Amino acid sequence: AQKITQTQPGMFVQEKEAVTLDCTYDTSDQSYGLFWYKQPSSGEMIFLIYQGSYDEQNATEGRYSLNFQKARKSANLVISASQLGDSAMYFCAMGFGNEKLTFGTGTRLTIIP
């Protein structure tokens, strides 16, 4: 069975600092993808970044990067130079082919001015 674990229910970070959101996963499959989504207070789910299990380089998208450590089964999201607009829930998810995504419980990030 696949499982995503996010151990940080909430985090407070000073504006302009970098923040790392933790995500570990469990699967016996060799081919999978890891995703991060942002859910602001308005409720929509916004795709941030994707990492394939066979990708050798860590994914980056603007201020977002994914620290992928396959042997440790971790896929942490790093947000550089945090902004007030980064305050939201962040979900890590894992997917296979075109099947469903399995989500973690999320981390509520609050950026402090």
Add this chain to the structure above:
Amino acid sequence: DAGVIQSPRHEVTEMGQEVTLRCKPISGHNSLFWYRQTMMRGLELLIYFNNNVPIDDSGMPEDRFSAKMPNASFSTLKIQPSEPRDSAVYFCASSQFLLDRGPDTQYFGPGTRLTVL
């Protein structure tokens, strides 16, 4: 490009009433997913379609829930009769699946917030 469109955005109904949620996926996407989000259970898949065919409906709670995808640009999720415990945010998501690629990014609609009184 238009994203995933869901309607209505908010629905308040009374127990026992029929509720129909609608979704228009991103044009060209061939997979469509219905998720439900609650505080207690988080995000959970209800059903997903590939090329308009239901592939996995194991997450549908019970016979009161049904979903259809009559064509590539429209899907409905129906609850009949509705109950207070169905109150949640229902998301529709779509992706483009190609056999020679890995998992595809699912793009979510804005969700429908359902309240059953």
